[in-house]
Amino acid sequence: MAVFTANVSKRKFSIADCFILIFIFILFYTILKLGAGMSIPFSPEQQPAMILDPSMLPYYAGRSLLRMFIAFGASLLFTFIYGYIAAKNKFAQKLLIPLLDILQSVPVLGFLSVTIVAFMALFPGSLLGVECASIFAIFTGQAWNMTFSFYHSLITAPEDLQEAAAVLHLNWWQKLIHLEIPLSMIGLVWNGMMSFGGGWFFLAASEAISVLGENIHLPGVGSFLASAVEAGDMEAIYYSIATMLIMIILVDQLFWRPLVVWSQKFKLELSESDDVPSSFIYNLMHRSVIIHLINKWIFSPLGSAINYILNQLADFSNFAAKGFQHGTHRQWHSYALQICFSIWFIYLIAGPAQEAFGMLAAMEPSELLAILQLGFYTFIRVMIALFLGLIWTIPVGVKIGLTPKLSKFFQPLIQIAASFPANMLFPFITIIFIKYNVNFEWGSIALMMLGTQWYILFNVIAGASSIPNDLIEAASIFNIRGWKKWKTLILPSIFPHLVTGLITASGGAWNASIVSELVTWHEDNLVATGLGAYISQVTTEGDWPKIVLGITVMCIFVVIINRLVWRRLYRLAEVKYHID
């Protein structure tokens, strides 16, 4: 699959090519230099000190960015493998999809301490362990969404194209690259972009963390901010926030925009739409001789080689599968395989499960009750945060969505606001809270909202702008206005989008509770009574049974609410308020 297929004769070497060339060299050099910093010796007592100097910020930004992209690459790989297996194997599907559903709804940040300890044990005495843990945290924030998107496009692939692929005798690899990946491309790019945006939050939260009584700082923008907060250095905070903003905008413009434009090629519909996204960088790359030559001499042969190898592999596996199927005990074979797999799986989880139960058994029932109560407090906060989010985003979002001019202007801004890690803004609000003595039991709701309301706003705008024009015209002809218009037209049409937004926001709010119920500024600590604060406290103390219990209870809360509330609303939205 060639990225750019246009003819070379039209291209001429230009100034832009010089820039691209320089850019590519700088890129290589930087990646090498940044990568070298990832595996330096490390121990909790003797860690690389954070230097609160703006001149260090580009380096830190680079380290953070590298983490983000490694995590994204890992997510992509995971997406393809997990999604493919889940879609193609009926037995695996029964296991993998519910698992993914749970993974998607559990609060990732709660597991950070567990993974850091595990990875540190994997790479003793090296920074690589902590590095991996941070990357893993970002990965867990990105992967599930993308995997679902890929899985979904695999199972909903149009029947006729699948039949065409079969009649054309494509093997699984050819089918994957010619049909299935192209089909999933738009969804994958879109979900990747969203997940990447969400990843900044986990980056900021995972670079600097206190775990098992140790304060760990990975070189990066998030740590820079954390150190600045510890030192009470206001100026350094501003610098780190500015750096973060620049990073987000650059990644959006240089990476995602061109990808979005490119992915339009994979639209299924056979008619040309008039609203085509465009990107300056994409055009620049598309016209560039350098990019074309690199494509022709490096990527194309590389692609062909990989294609050749996997093609042979696929043919061989097809051949082997046929031989296998010729056996008379086909059914028996596959059952045996399934049973072996199940036993292996049970064996795998039996140990940890037993340990976890042992821990729980050792705890007082009253403590369990106390944790449930804390969970309830956090639940109330999440609900209030969502409700407050709804109150302001619905009118604003509808206004923006119904006015194309406004939405053209605001859409990118909101996208950046949604990507910006809310936890980097916490220090400012904390200062205000301390100054005006705000009750933090309520105040932490504001922190929670900071990150999550954007998801609702985003979806309200999308919903409002998708209201069919004829319905709006009909409403005005029949003189339906004011509350009546909201009740009969606007609210029902944005409802499905609203539910989607609320589900995402709710997930985000539970995650945010871990960092927003306990904040520090310089010497001051603000704590709200809740499960999030509990989890971060016991994580700092390193109290394993309590960490496990806290996370488990939070997971249970999230899963139950998903089943009881969100799932039902979603069904209602699909059945009743679906505009075709």
Next chain:
Amino acid sequence: MKNLIEIKNVNKTFAIEGRSAASILENINISIQEGEFLAILGPSGSGKSTLMRIIAGLIPASSGTVSYLGSPIEGVNPGVAMVFQSFALFPWLSVLENVMLGLEGKNLTKGEKQTKALQVIDVVGLDGFENAYPKELSGGMRQRVGIGRALVSEPDVLLMDEAFSALDVLTAENLRRDLLELWLDKKIPTKAIILVTHGIEEAVYMADRAIILSKSPAEIIKDINITIPRWRDKKSPEFLAIVDEIYSFMTKKKITALPPSLPQLKKLAQLPQVSAGALTGFLELLEDLNEKIDLYKLANRFMMDIEDFFPLVELSTLLQFAQVVEGDIELTAEGIQFARATVLERKKLFSKQLLAHVPFVQQMITILQSKSNKKMNIEFFEDLLAHTFGDKKAQSQMALLISWERYAELVEYDQDKEQVYLESTI
């Protein structure tokens, strides 16, 4: 001549969990010889597309075998290529890349593939469009790509699944001629063509032989050789005679001998998907004509596709508003009365005929009346139908029944609660 493809005792049933399976194809035997252009004809929902997919090896037969050159196929049939009604082009690939995809399974270098693909593109008349993307092409051009992609691998048998149905009349005509020319002048190495279609004229125009399938479950009711010399004139008497003959075969009722004494076991007949409004319009038009008329002439007169036309005929005869004898249709006394009635009288008449001739409607009403609240979940009725039709079909049949019953003001339906209730109980 040797048999290219041999279809032996093929049956297809779709298994429904815990129930008797719904039968789609019954006892199909066809052999296709070298040099043959075969058309498979059948009303919509007759399973002709399923049959084609079994021949292609896309879905397995429930019993029976499909053989290619004497050996039974396993998985996709190695000797066929297929042209789809929906074209099934890959939108992200150019015309050339789409056609080259037909060679992907072959062991050729990229250069060889390209040369071959370009040749085929030339043959199907797409010269100059090699680098265009499907979305830039018109429907007819897209289908040419579909045909090119199928031909490039030089299959022995070309399968065409309603290949001309999605095109407008003129484009389809043009493409049919071009394909026939390639075939008759032996410009392509294809040894046989199988065309699945619901267009009777299309079949008589193109094929050497037509196989007519009956409806649910599909059986072969007729195998006709079409020996009119090429190129065929659609207005010629012998052409029209064959068209008329096929029409009368397709409208003939299948007589299934079942003892009427066992109403519980009686198989439910599949109802034609026609709205009450369309039926009314049809009967009015028939009344305007005021004469007995040949079915195919009527279809031509209304400019109707048999896909839409046959269900109308079927429903009007089922409700005994009209009768068909030897390929001619005529209104009954009820039909004439209906066509002349006012809106409200029509509803009454429709209701009367529905109760008299669709036993399931009577059954539904009886069940609803026996309930104290006169309500019933729709699922209950769908389950009853699912015994015969399977879940998916049962739902569409139920939706159809409810739309008729609502028109006839026999029952009401609450979509939120998914409940059916009697009109009078609100």
